[in-house]
Amino acid sequence: MHEEPVEILVQLAERGEIDPWNIDIVDITDRFLTELERRRELDLRISGRTLFFAATLLRMKSEYLTTDPFEDQEEGDLDDALEDEEILECAADEAEPIERLEREIQRRIGRKRVRRRPATLYELITELKAAEKEERRRRRRRAQAQQHEVPLPRTSEIVAVAHDEDYRGAAEDVFGCYTRLAPAGETLTVRVLCDSLGKRTIDVYIPLLFLALEGEVELWQEEYFGDVYVRRDMHGQSRYA
Amino acid sequence: MDRVAMLEAILFVAGAPVDYGEIAKMLEVRDEEVPALASELKDRLDGRAAPLEVLDSGDDLYMVLKEEYSDFVYPLMRPEISRAVLRTLSVIAYRQPMLQSDLVEVRGSGAYAHVEELVKRGLVARQRSGRSYELQTTPEFSRYFKTAALSSVQERLDVR
Amino acid sequence: MDRVAMLEAILFVAGAPVDYGEIAKMLEVRDEEVPALASELKDRLDGRAAPLEVLDSGDDLYMVLKEEYSDFVYPLMRPEISRAVLRTLSVIAYRQPMLQSDLVEVRGSGAYAHVEELVKRGLVARQRSGRSYELQTTPEFSRYFKTAALSSVQERLDVR
Numbered sequence: 001m002h003e004e005p006v007e008i009l010v011q012l013a014e015r016g017e018i019d020p021w022n023i024d025i026v027d028i029t030d031r032f033l034t035e036l037e038r039r040r041e042l043d044l045r046i047s048g049r050t051l052f053f054a055a056t057l058l059r060m061k062s063e064y065l066t067t068d069p070f071e072d073q074e075e076g077d078l079d080d081a082l083e084d085e086e087i088l089e090c091a092a093d094e095a096e097p098i099e100r101l102e103r104e105i106q107r108r109i110g111r112k113r114v115r116r117r118p119a120t121l122y123e124l125i126t127e128l129k130a131a132e133k134e135e136r137r138r139r140r141r142r143a144q145a146q147q148h149e150v151p152l153p154r155t156s157e158i159v160a161v162a163h164d165e166d167y168r169g170a171a172e173d174v175f176g177c178y179t180r181l182a183p184a185g186e187t188l189t190v191r192v193l194c195d196s197l198g199k200r201t202i203d204v205y206i207p208l209l210f211l212a213l214e215g216e217v218e219l220w221q222e223e224y225f226g227d228v229y230v231r232r233d234m235h236g237q238s239r240y241a
Numbered sequence: 242m243d244r245v246a247m248l249e250a251i252l253f254v255a256g257a258p259v260d261y262g263e264i265a266k267m268l269e270v271r272d273e274e275v276p277a278l279a280s281e282l283k284d285r286l287d288g289r290a291a292p293l294e295v296l297d298s299g300d301d302l303y304m305v306l307k308e309e310y311s312d313f314v315y316p317l318m319r320p321e322i323s324r325a326v327l328r329t330l331s332v333i334a335y336r337q338p339m340l341q342s343d344l345v346e347v348r349g350s351g352a353y354a355h356v357e358e359l360v361k362r363g364l365v366a367r368q369r370s371g372r373s374y375e376l377q378t379t380p381e382f383s384r385y386f387k388t389a390a391l392s393s394v395q396e397r398l399d400v401r
Numbered sequence: 402m403d404r405v406a407m408l409e410a411i412l413f414v415a416g417a418p419v420d421y422g423e424i425a426k427m428l429e430v431r432d433e434e435v436p437a438l439a440s441e442l443k444d445r446l447d448g449r450a451a452p453l454e455v456l457d458s459g460d461d462l463y464m465v466l467k468e469e470y471s472d473f474v475y476p477l478m479r480p481e482i483s484r485a486v487l488r489t490l491s492v493i494a495y496r497q498p499m500l501q502s503d504l505v506e507v508r509g510s511g512a513y514a515h516v517e518e519l520v521k522r523g524l525v526a527r528q529r530s531g532r533s534y535e536l537q538t539t540p541e542f543s544r545y546f547k548t549a550a551l552s553s554v555q556e557r558l559d560v561r
Binding site for chain 2 (some may be wrong): 402403405406407409410411413414427445446448449450451452453466469470471473474475477478
């Protein structure tokens with residue numbers, strides 16, 4: 001009796017002669033069916049056997065796939081000595097050079113640990129400076145966001161300011177006042193600037209927004225409806241100074 | 242085999258500080274003998290003008306490049322602490338003791354993972370304080386950045 | 402600064418073979434001057450009984466533990482690659498190109514997992530060949546062996 005191809009494969013796999021992992025069951029089944037059709041010998045009994053063998057192979061494959069690799073490894077570690085003996089038995093003539101090779105590989109691969117250098121104090125300081133800048137930016141953003149909740153200037157007022165006196169002129173006035181009151185870039189409140197210039201909040205605040213936009217000053221607010229603070233942005237390159 | 246060379250081999254492979262206890266076990270000596278071996282290794286390294294030095298914390302040994310050589314080689318290498326984590330560390334060092342909640346305000350929510358890493362590296366200590374944690378740098382921090390006193394670090398960090 | 406010590410510093414941090422060209426650039430010397438510096442470094446290491454050795458392939462330099470020290474240190478320091486995986490890698494390197502089915506014959510069914518790990522580490526390449534896979538080491542693996550002077554073993558490694 002002729003053995004069918006799939007049955008042969010199953011026997012090979014059961015005997016450990018082939019790796020079920022590497023069998024393309026779909027391909028083999030297709031080829032088998034094509035061959036049967038070609039011979040016009042299609043018969044339900046054979047088909048059933050084909051499916052049975054295919055299913056068996058699939059089960060073997062899934063069993064292989066679901067084996068817990070860690071379970072395997074733990075056993076593997078215990079079996080190390082055994083495996084080593086095994087290899088000596090299997091290939092006595094090769095055991096010695098392979099052992100030498102193994103030591104050489106370990107020496108070189110073991111070295112493979114890319115050393116990372118420790119961070120330096122200089123870098124720590126650099127990062128601190130960066131952190132401070134970051135925080136200022138964050139505060140500014142928050143301040144700007146909150147400004148919209150503080151009495152909002154009406155559009156007509158903004159337009160009026162921008163038209164009546166050109167904004168650059170207004171910004172120069174406000175900046176000049178700031179530098180007089182805070183020559184070293186100290187922090188002031190907008191209220192102080194208004195009092196000093198004798199202007200309405202809106203007439204000082206809008207030019208300040210322009211100045212902040214240009215990086216001349218920083219504006220922030222520490223609490224809702226609280227004072228708005230102004231400070232010279234030391235990192236900005238002043239066009240007015 | 243030469244125990245001092247064995248010690249060098251251990252420190253060469255480790256690439257990180259190694260405990261006295263571990264070294265003693267590997268060399269089959271008593272813990273108390275480790276410092277003497279370390280000091281002999283130091284002498285040998287100096288003797289042949291090696292770019293390496295052995296840092297002895299009293300608990301562990303660490304073989305690193307001497308500073309002048311690290312200045313030369315390190316620009317070519319990546320630091321072991323990422324910039325983002327280093328930035329978080331710098332904020333903690335500057336503001337310590339600092340609440341973790343305040344830190345997150347400044348550094349964003351990524352700071353939780355940074356603190357985790359810094360605590361694991363032993364550079365930051367975390368202590369429960371009310372609903373948050375209080376953070377501060379450890380003595381290991383000063384050792385890492387090779388500064389004797391924390392106060393001097395504070396001064397040098399005082400960039401404002 | 403002392404160029405030989407600078408070379409040692411570079412090799413200490415590298416963790417892999419470094420090209421002549423790269424070394425020459427860092428030391429600001431010509432490529433042709435590198436072998437002389439390497440040989441001077443070898444002398445210094447021998448002079449103070451260091452456990453380190455410089456391997457010179459003619460194209461690159463690699464600083465590793467001397468064999469007797471690596472035999473002592475690696476089993477204790479718990480290398481990332483387990484002994485069993487290392488043995489599988491050695492068999493592949495020795496017999497390459499080799500069918501996976503033949504490997505399993507020699508190393509047992511645990512070899513499937515070993516190959517998986519070695520492929521992931523980029524040390525072994527796997528290519529379908531009929532019903533099995535053909536295995537061989539990768540150029541990444543060979544990079545560490547350019548300098549090997551292992552007679553017959555070396556020939557095996559030069560297969561590719």
